[in-house]
Amino acid sequence: MSPDGTARGHPALRAWRLSQIVADTYERSKLAGFLYLFGWVVVGWLADAHRIAPVPAVAMAVVFLALGVMRLAMRPPPREDEAANRRWLRNYAWVLPLAPLAWAGLQAWLLLDARFSQPVRMASLVATIGYATVFVNVYTTVRHFAAVGAGVLFLPPLVLVWLDPGQQALAVAMTFYAVYLVGALVRTHAEYRRRLDLDVALREQRDLYEGLSRTDPLTGLANRRQFTARLDELAARAGRGGPGFTLVMIDVDHFKRVNDDHGHLAGDACLVGLAQRLQAVFPPDCSLLARLGGEEFGVLLEGDAASAAASAEALRRSLAAGAIDCGGVVVRVTVSVGVAGFDPVRHGDGEGLYRAVDRALYEAKGAGRDRLAIAS
Numbered sequence: 001m002s003p004d005g006t007a008r009g010h011p012a013l014r015a016w017r018l019s020q021i022v023a024d025t026y027e028r029s030k031l032a033g034f035l036y037l038f039g040w041v042v043v044g045w046l047a048d049a050h051r052i053a054p055v056p057a058v059a060m061a062v063v064f065l066a067l068g069v070m071r072l073a074m075r076p077p078p079r080e081d082e083a084a085n086r087r088w089l090r091n092y093a094w095v096l097p098l099a100p101l102a103w104a105g106l107q108a109w110l111l112l113d114a115r116f117s118q119p120v121r122m123a124s125l126v127a128t129i130g131y132a133t134v135f136v137n138v139y140t141t142v143r144h145f146a147a148v149g150a151g152v153l154f155l156p157p158l159v160l161v162w163l164d165p166g167q168q169a170l171a172v173a174m175t176f177y178a179v180y181l182v183g184a185l186v187r188t189h190a191e192y193r194r195r196l197d198l199d200v201a202l203r204e205q206r207d208l209y210e211g212l213s214r215t216d217p218l219t220g221l222a223n224r225r226q227f228t229a230r231l232d233e234l235a236a237r238a239g240r241g242g243p244g245f246t247l248v249m250i251d252v253d254h255f256k257r258v259n260d261d262h263g264h265l266a267g268d269a270c271l272v273g274l275a276q277r278l279q280a281v282f283p284p285d286c287s288l289l290a291r292l293g294g295e296e297f298g299v300l301l302e303g304d305a306a307s308a309a310a311s312a313e314a315l316r317r318s319l320a321a322g323a324i325d326c327g328g329v330v331v332r333v334t335v336s337v338g339v340a341g342f343d344p345v346r347h348g349d350g351e352g353l354y355r356a357v358d359r360a361l362y363e364a365k366g367a368g369r370d371r372l373a374i375a376s
């Protein structure tokens with residue numbers, strides 16, 4: 001298991017999970033760097049630091065400002081770039097503790113330098129406790145970020161307070177608080193992980209149902225719903241002057257006989273075999289292949305009708321010339337085909353093209369089947 005807990009799951013979900021951790025970490029911490037600058041302005045003003053030690057006082061302010069800007073500037077990479085997100089987390093692991101480290105040095109200075117009064121030390125300790133609390137409650141997207149940040153902030157003053165004989169009561173109280181911080185860190189990190197797991201599970205379910213709602217369960221091709229949506233999309237795009245496209249509709253001839261002669265299961269296997277033949281002729285990366293229902297298939301292809309018709313004709317010929325394996329039985333099937341390229345003026349929209357191709361297919365059937373007709 002990697003530090004971000006992303007070892008399991010589908011790669012896309014794993015990448016999403018990692019990018020969510022990155023996004024959450026950035027969102028939670030992008031402005032928090034400036035809190036140290038604000039804290040130092042308040043505590044430094046209380047401490048009269050600009051008079052006691054002007055150069056270190058200003059230097060600390062500049063350091064906190066620079067570290068705040070640095071955090072803000074580290075914008076997360078694109079979500080889909082898993083390697084870049086992993087790199088970002090690694091880099092951020094170095095950047096995030098820098099401000100706490102600088103604050104810890106400042107805190108040690110305020111506690112050890114006799115020129116600073118007791119109220120100033122108390123004020124700085126209150127700020128330190130606050131920053132450590134923020135770390136364990138907010139930056140728990142990655143547990144070691146929270147642990148390192150809170151540890152760097154809290155442990156040095158705790159040790160210094162224990163070493164001061166006059167501060168034993170405060171040292172005991174801070175020790176109890178340190179124990180609370182450890183418990184809070186474990187709890188908030190577990191809560192974050194649970195929420196993240198739930199988000200991932202919900203996305204997984206959503207992707208699954210979305211896939212099912214767009215896919216024909218028998219052949220794995222697109223279903224009619226997806227086909228219609230894509231047809232409308234292509235027609236709208238072509239209507240706006242976009243690239244042209246062609247619709248091919250393929251209907252198995254006398255498919256009822258396949259069922260009647262060999263059984264429904266053989267009929268199902270035949271449809272699956274036909275879908276595979278379609279995928280071989282019309283590669284899915286340049287077309288949308290759909291089962292429109294029953295024994296009817298639709299193909300949407302970018303480009304003109306002539307090349308689509310040539311591919312469909314090659315398929316028709318190869319089916320007519322041979323036979324296909326339908327789950328153990330070898331069956332000869334022929335197909336009738338209708339083809340038309342989309343013409344925005346003649347067809348108007350996707351439905352208009354569908355009707356034209358359906359008519360051409362009907363003509364091919366009427367003319368004796370096993371043939372291709374191009375819509376006039």
Ligand SMILES: Nc1nc2c(ncn2[C@@H]2O[C@H](COP(=O)(O)OP(=O)(O)OP(=O)(O)O)[C@@H](O)[C@H]2O)c(=O)[nH]1
Pocket residue numbers: 218251252253254255256257259263264265266267268271293294295365369
């Ligand atoms: N095995 C199987 N058969 C199906 C499925 N869907 C539809 N059918 C069958 O497909 C047949 C379609 O019959 P028809 O519409 O009369 O068409 P046809 O027999 O192919 O004849 P033509 O289209 O006129 O050449 C029917 O017998 C349906 O039961 C399916 O998912 N699996």
